[in-house]
Amino acid sequence: MIARLGLAFGLLLCAIVPRPAAGAEARSVDWTLNEQVEMIRLDSGLWSVELETTIFKPPGDGPFPLVVVNHGKALGNPRFDPRARYVSLSRAFLEMGYVVVVPMRPGFSKSTGMYIDSKCNIRAAGDTQADLIEQFISGFRKRPYVDGSNILVVGQSYGGLTAMALGSRKIEGMKGVVNFAGGLKYESMGGSPCNWQGTLVEAFARYGEYAKVPSIWFYGDNDSLWGSELPKAMHAAYAKAGGKAELVSYGPWPYGDAHAMVTSYRSQSIWLEPTRKFMESVDLPTQRKFAIDSYPRPPKTDFAALARPDAIPRLGAEGRSAYERFLASARPRAFAVSAEGAYGWASEGPDSLAAAILSCQQRAKSKCELYAVDDDVVWVQR
Numbered sequence: 001m002i003a004r005l006g007l008a009f010g011l012l013l014c015a016i017v018p019r020p021a022a023g024a025e026a027r028s029v030d031w032t033l034n035e036q037v038e039m040i041r042l043d044s045g046l047w048s049v050e051l052e053t054t055i056f057k058p059p060g061d062g063p064f065p066l067v068v069v070n071h072g073k074a075l076g077n078p079r080f081d082p083r084a085r086y087v088s089l090s091r092a093f094l095e096m097g098y099v100v101v102v103p104m105r106p107g108f109s110k111s112t113g114m115y116i117d118s119k120c121n122i123r124a125a126g127d128t129q130a131d132l133i134e135q136f137i138s139g140f141r142k143r144p145y146v147d148g149s150n151i152l153v154v155g156q157s158y159g160g161l162t163a164m165a166l167g168s169r170k171i172e173g174m175k176g177v178v179n180f181a182g183g184l185k186y187e188s189m190g191g192s193p194c195n196w197q198g199t200l201v202e203a204f205a206r207y208g209e210y211a212k213v214p215s216i217w218f219y220g221d222n223d224s225l226w227g228s229e230l231p232k233a234m235h236a237a238y239a240k241a242g243g244k245a246e247l248v249s250y251g252p253w254p255y256g257d258a259h260a261m262v263t264s265y266r267s268q269s270i271w272l273e274p275t276r277k278f279m280e281s282v283d284l285p286t287q288r289k290f291a292i293d294s295y296p297r298p299p300k301t302d303f304a305a306l307a308r309p310d311a312i313p314r315l316g317a318e319g320r321s322a323y324e325r326f327l328a329s330a331r332p333r334a335f336a337v338s339a340e341g342a343y344g345w346a347s348e349g350p351d352s353l354a355a356a357i358l359s360c361q362q363r364a365k366s367k368c369e370l371y372a373v374d375d376d377v378v379w380v381q382r
Contacts, residue, residue, distance in 0.1 A: 029059060031295045031354040033094055037083070039110075040103065042135050049106045049113035051136060052083060056090045056100040058290055062145035065152070065285055066173075067093045068137055069102045070129075070166075072157030078108045078115045083362065087355060088265045089154070092272055097289030099146055103136050105129055105162075120194035122161070122184050123203035129158070130165035137166075141173055148173045150284055156180040156262055157225075160217075161203070164238075168210040176282040177215035178275055179245075180262040183234070185225050197230055204234040208243025215245045216278040218271050220258025248274055265349045295353035300376040312371055312379075314341035326372070335372045337379075338364035 034057050039050040058064050071084035083104060090100040107115025118125035141148035151173040155163030160182020167177040186196045219231035228249075235247040250270050253261045261267045276286045304311035307327060309320040315337060326335045326345040333347035334356035344359025346352040353373060360368035371379045 027059065027290050029094060029290045029292050031293045031351060032358070033087070033091060033292065034059065035085075035358070040136065040140070042132060042139070044135065047113075049132070050111065051103040051105065051132070052108075052110040053104070053136075054083060054085050054102040056094050057145065058094060058097055058099065060145075062099070063147035064097055064099045064145060065147045065150035066141060067098045067100045067152045067154055068133065068140075069100060070133060070153070070155035070159030070162040071102060071104065071108070072159050073108070081108050083109050085358075085362070086156070086263065087358065088268065088349070089262055091292060091350070092268060093152075095288055095290050095292065096286055098152070101140060103133065105132055120186050120196060120199055122186065122196065122199045123165075123206050125158075125184055125186075126161040126165035126203060126207070129162040130169070133162060133166060134169060134171060137171055137174070150175065152176055152178065152279065152284055154178040154180070155182055157182065157259060158184055164204065164207045164215065167213050167215055167243075168207040170212050174213055175284055176213050176278060178271075178278070179215055179217040180271070181219055181223055181226065181259045182217070183226055183230075197233075200230070201233050201237045204243075205237035205241045208238035208241035208245075211238075211241075211243035211245075214278075214282060215243070216248065216275060217245055218248045218250065218261070218274075220250055220253040220261055222252045223258040225259050246274075246278065292351065294351050295357060297353060297373055298370055298378040298380075301378055301380055303377050303379045303381060306372060306375055306377055312337060313381075314339070315343060316341055319343040331374050333374060334370055336360040336368045337371050338368045339366045339382075340364065342366075342368065344368065 036055045038053050038055060040053045041048060041050050069086050069089065074081050084102050086102060093100050104111040106113030116128050118128055140146065141151060153163045153166050153174055160179040161184050163177045163179055164182055183200050186194050217235060219226060221228035235245060238245055255264060255266055262271060279286050309323040312323065319341060322343055322345060323335060326333060329347035332352045334353045335345040336356040337343050338360060342360055342364035344356050346355035346359060349355045353370060357368050
């Protein structure tokens with residue numbers, strides 16, 4: 001399940017990520033995180049698919065180590081899932097000098113092909129998704145700017161299950177797996193009950209039996225899908241079968257559903273330092289290499305009063321509701337809009353201005369600009 005981006009938490013990132021070595025200065029990355037979207041073609045015999053892939057690349061020629069992020073699944077038709085970006089997660093790895101890629105699997109968002117529903121066969125579901133991502137990794141690692149010998153596989157929810165399936169395979173260059181709330185819930189099959197909890201535990205046991213690399217797992221007690229005990233059973237089955245995994249049970253997530261923890265900037269206080277230590281244990285680089293530029297703050301204008309969502313040009317009812325939530329959010333905060341009424345907002349992140357622009361731009365057909373920052377309207381009537 002992909003949760004909407006919970007943009008929060010700011011300065012702790014700087015405290016957690018290691019600083020450059022003495023005498024060295026971190027190079028700068030543009031506030032856009034050098035985000036690119038590419039349709040990447042995979043061919044296998046008589047069929048081919050194109051995966052809508054988000055790429056966050058450090059500046060320069062590299063080669064850079066690689067992080068492959070596997071997304072979750074929202075309720076309903078996966079064709080309507082938005083393009084996954086995991087901005088907070090991607091930003092942290094980009095600062096460490098990694099190329100971060102988020103491929104949408106077949107049938108999701110704008111990727112071609114069909115989503116394959118394996119129903120209550122949860123192990124098969126993970127393997128089916130992993131088949132395509134394994135092929136994706138095999139091709140992407142050969143790009144000249146990628147260090148194909150240093151690969152970290154990450155996944156959240158259904159993507160976490162996919163990542164664990166990948167960890168049971170011998171993939172060149174893959175050194176470890178990070179699992180955020182991984183699993184799959186399927187309560188019925190053709191009207192018949194599905195013992196999905198038992199099937200999920202069995203799937204992790206099988207992945208543990210064939211595990212090729214170590215992993216680290218993050219599960220919270222108030223996860224709406226797994227609760228507090230099921231992840232422990234999954235981990236015990238995985239370890240008993242021979243898999244090497246560290247389980248981080250971080251208790252209740254105080255900012256909402258723990259299932260979506262990693263989508264929030266606040267989550268970095270939970271996962272970033274343990275992940276850094278895990279990466280060091282598998283000989284993956286963790287030194288901070290890049291600093292992220294901030295989006296420039298525009299000056300205050302007298303366009304309208306801050307508390308007037310009706311004054312925002314071309315903003316619909318949904319956008320006005322979002323603006324009300326923006327007004328109730330903590331600072332630093334920003335709200336952005338486009339000419340056709342697309343919007344995006346963010347609060348408390350390391351760069352809420354950039355996050356608001358990027359969130360808006362994901363929905364917009366034209367350029368997004370800031371409407372409000374903190375308690376100031378900054379919009380200039382065009």
